[in-house]
Amino acid sequence: MRVLVVDDEPTLADLIAKGLARQDMAVDVVYRGDDADELLSVNDYDVVVLDRDVPGLHGDEVARRLAARGSLTRILMLTAATALADRVHGLELGADDYLAKPFEYPELVARVRALGRRSVAPVAPVLERAGLVVDTNRRMATRDGRPLDLTPKELGVLEELLRADGRIVSTEELLEKVWDMNIDPFTAAVRVTMSKLRKKLGDPDPIRTLPGRGYSL
Numbered sequence: 001m002r003v004l005v006v007d008d009e010p011t012l013a014d015l016i017a018k019g020l021a022r023q024d025m026a027v028d029v030v031y032r033g034d035d036a037d038e039l040l041s042v043n044d045y046d047v048v049v050l051d052r053d054v055p056g057l058h059g060d061e062v063a064r065r066l067a068a069r070g071s072l073t074r075i076l077m078l079t080a081a082t083a084l085a086d087r088v089h090g091l092e093l094g095a096d097d098y099l100a101k102p103f104e105y106p107e108l109v110a111r112v113r114a115l116g117r118r119s120v121a122p123v124a125p126v127l128e129r130a131g132l133v134v135d136t137n138r139r140m141a142t143r144d145g146r147p148l149d150l151t152p153k154e155l156g157v158l159e160e161l162l163r164a165d166g167r168i169v170s171t172e173e174l175l176e177k178v179w180d181m182n183i184d185p186f187t188a189a190v191r192v193t194m195s196k197l198r199k200k201l202g203d204p205d206p207i208r209t210l211p212g213r214g215y216s217l
Contacts, residue, residue, distance in 0.1 A: 001116040002026045002044070002177055006036040006059065007051040007078065016049060016078075016108070023109055024139055024152040026180040033057030040066055044176060045073045046116040049108075050095075052079040060093050067094030074115035078103070127162035129217050130206055134159050143201055153178060154197045157190070161207065161217045170214035 003025050007013035010031055017027040028043075030036050034056035040048060048066070052059035063075050075095040096118070097111050117125075127134045131144040134155065141148040141155055150158065156178035160169055171190045175183055183189060194215065198205055208216050 001046045003112060004036065004039060004045045004048040005029045006048060006054055007031065008054045019105060020109065020112065024156060026178055028181045033059055033062045036062050037065055040073060047074045047076060047112050049076050049078050049112065052077060063093045063095055074118055076111055076115055127159065129162055129165065132162065132206060134162055148200055150200060153193050154200065157193055157197055161215060164216065166216060168210055168214045168216045
């Protein structure tokens with residue numbers, strides 16, 4: 001899952017991002033609304049955690065523009081404005097959920113995960129193909145009943161391949177979904193991660209490499 005955190009309090013924004021990253025999410029952070037609008041126009045985020053009162057471009061306008069583009073990105077408004085009228089207005093702008101500050105971190109994670117499941121076509125929480133199983137809720141994987149000790153990136157790559165259901169997944173698509181914007185687009189991270197994942201999956205190798213096109217199960 002890829003998430004954008006938008007908040008003008010750098011300390012809070014960075015803490016949220018680090019916490020979500022520990023939950024195996026790829027997280028980008030900005031502190032201004034105009035920066036958020038730019039990233040949202042070029043990247044396919046699953047969820048944006050959006051503070052309403054950010055400089056540059058108000059959070060309300062960020063939400064309005066995102067909704068107008070017909071984006072599948074889900075919006076969780078995170079703000080100190082707790083009045084009923086504020087919550088209603090935020091939802092009317094296109095927000096999918098609304099969480100007031102201060103908040104409990106487990107609730108934030110749960111809400112982000114719930115919204116992430118709604119940002120794509122509905123799929124079962126347990127993905128399975130050719131003996132490979134990923135439980136997306138418990139963040140666990142097995143092959144033919146054998147537990148797999150995967151890193152978050154390895155698990156993320158396997159999950160995307162399973163979601164593709166046999167379709168070819170490009171390197172660029174994997175970078176977009178599993179890594180954050182700080183990754184070098186020319187990096188060998190996908191190739192290295194894929195190599196390590198293959199070793200852990202064992203024989204026979206269930207992953208096909210299609211030179212110049214990507215990977216598939």
